Amino acid sequence: MDWATMRRALVEQLKARGITNRAVLHAIGRVPRHWFVPRSLRQYAYEDRALPIGYGQTISQPYTVARMLEALAPEPGLRVLEVGLGSGYLTALLLAMNCRVWAIERIYGLFRRAQKVLRHLGLCQPATCHLVWGDGWWGLPAFAPYDRIVVSASVRQVPPAYLLQLRYGGRLVIPFEKYDWLAGRYQLLRITRMGPSHYRTEDLGPFVFVPLRPGTEPH
Numbered sequence: 001m002d003w004a005t006m007r008r009a010l011v012e013q014l015k016a017r018g019i020t021n022r023a024v025l026h027a028i029g030r031v032p033r034h035w036f037v038p039r040s041l042r043q044y045a046y047e048d049r050a051l052p053i054g055y056g057q058t059i060s061q062p063y064t065v066a067r068m069l070e071a072l073a074p075e076p077g078l079r080v081l082e083v084g085l086g087s088g089y090l091t092a093l094l095l096a097m098n099c100r101v102w103a104i105e106r107i108y109g110l111f112r113r114a115q116k117v118l119r120h121l122g123l124c125q126p127a128t129c130h131l132v133w134g135d136g137w138w139g140l141p142a143f144a145p146y147d148r149i150v151v152s153a154s155v156r157q158v159p160p161a162y163l164l165q166l167r168y169g170g171r172l173v174i175p176f177e178k179y180d181w182l183a184g185r186y187q188l189l190r191i192t193r194m195g196p197s198h199y200r201t202e203d204l205g206p207f208v209f210v211p212l213r214p215g216t217e218p219h
Contacts, residue, residue, distance in 0.1 A: 006046035024069045027096040036087040059087040071190045083136035084152035088114030095123045104136040139165045166193040
């Protein structure tokens with residue numbers, strides 16, 4: 001298959017849906033998404049839809065990933081915490097945008113698979129890529145503060161740990177389980193830390209996400 005042509009077509013489709021951030025589009029045009037999906041589904045890798053990756057998880061549809069990255073506004077050199085490594089695709093995009101990434105995943109099978117793919121593609125270098133197997137509910141306080149935090153699964157409440165691990169001026173992008181019965185989706189939030197205990201929250205609209213399921217999540 002001509003993967004490069006398929007990636008270019010996907011980028012054009014995302015542009016048509018309103019994605020305008022050049023760095024985001026460039027990264028999506030460079031990173032081979034087909035490496036991050038099961039071999040049996042690779043022919044669908046550049047369609048704008050979520051795909052199963054095992055363990056009851058999915059790789060998010062490209063439009064959702066692009067919207068999250070636009071909201072996050074990553075820049076070269078920024079420290080980014082990603083909760084929910086999953087397939088590793090979002091991590092790969094952040095690394096392609098020259099961010100320093102700390103990514104945590106609770107499912108060991110997904111963690112190992114993503115680690116292998118990122119290393120195979122030459123994206124996971126010691127200075128910029130830090131992958132952790134563990135419970136992401138508490139973030140990674142040992143490496144805080146972060147300029148950006150992105151969460152790839154929905155929550156019923158925003159974990160205070162994420163807010164506290166943001167730098168002043170830092171952004172958290174997280175799906176929140178404020179279910180919209182009309183649209184049938186969860187809401188994507190962007191939270192900016194304005195000061196020690198001052199945060200600005202923006203609702204970016206409805207999307208679909210799998211839930212965050214850490215073993216120690218409060219109920």
